[in-house]
Amino acid sequence: MAHLAETETVAAALATAAAGYRRFADRAATAPRGLATRLGGWNVGALIDHVCWGSAMEAAALCAAAGRHAPTDSRSLEDAVAAFTDAARIPIAASSAVTLPTGTVPAAFAAQLFAFEAALHDLDLAEALGATGTALSADELLACQVVLGPMLDLLGGASPHHAPPGEVTIDLIGLGDGLRLAASGGIWHRSVPTGRATTTVTGSPDEIVLFACGRLSADDVEVSGERQHAERFKTYFPGP
Structure with missing residues (x-):
């Protein structure tokens, strides 16, 4: 079954x-x-x-x-x-x-x-x-929830020279259970949320998908914490 x-x-x-x-x-x-x-x-x-x-x-x-x-x-x-x-x-x-x-x-x-x-x-x-x-349908949003994390892992890992120095965490809130991305040692990866993120990006499910894929900017979503990381998100995760 x-x-x-x-x-x-x-x-x-x-x-x-x-x-x-x-x-x-x-x-x-x-x-x-x-x-x-x-x-x-x-x-x-x-x-x-x-x-x-x-x-x-x-x-x-x-x-x-x-x-x-x-x-x-x-x-x-x-x-x-x-x-x-x-x-x-x-x-x-x-x-x-x-x-x-x-x-x-x-x-x-x-x-x-x-x-x-x-x-x-x-x-x-x-x-x-x-x-x-x-707008994205419920089935399309489900696909986005499945794909977005691995896609950002791939994009961030492929561009280590774009990662910020030190340790930075970015939370994307609004799609499913949310997604935390962490940079340490010049490499981005998904991470289990513990404590407050350096930068939090909040929006509707569609807005989070479009922001994560570089279709919306930091001005189109709600940003708290260190804004520069939201503004540089597409540099950190170039493509698709």
Whole structure:
């Protein structure tokens, strides 16, 4: 029964990802490619190209993990999203190994990662187009809770020269049970909260996700403690 429940959770997360990519494709169909986005150096065309590549790569990774033939190279966003939607319907065990450019992860994590990616980039495009009333769904927020900590571990660990000197802790409060990030010896890592953080960032679940991913600044959330660490957050954790 536990195995069945895990498989169903993977399927639900992949369905959420597919819905997010289809939403993105619908917006992209009439979007001006030269329009600026909130992502530094990226216009809408660059964002569309990235999602085309990413969704096709993820589709191929799912097919490989399930022992299926990967789809042919997708030359358009519509083809890539269709390939992902088809791959997302393939039953896959939660423990199956999914190989991505950044490494190999269990399908249980990969499914939530894909849902996170699709939702985040759909919000990026919606913001560029001036859409209002967009927000992360409950399923997308669940994916963010699963992915955000490991993602920040990866980003912070990959950029040790960006860590502040001494010991610094940053609490992100508003998404799930919250998240504490600690820097010591020039390395960032997740930490169990004990005592008061150097800097606390508080916001709605959507605001915390967007702040952690560099889409909002310290001016867009509530900051207490040493403000400079909130202002430098994207320097500490560059990407995605």
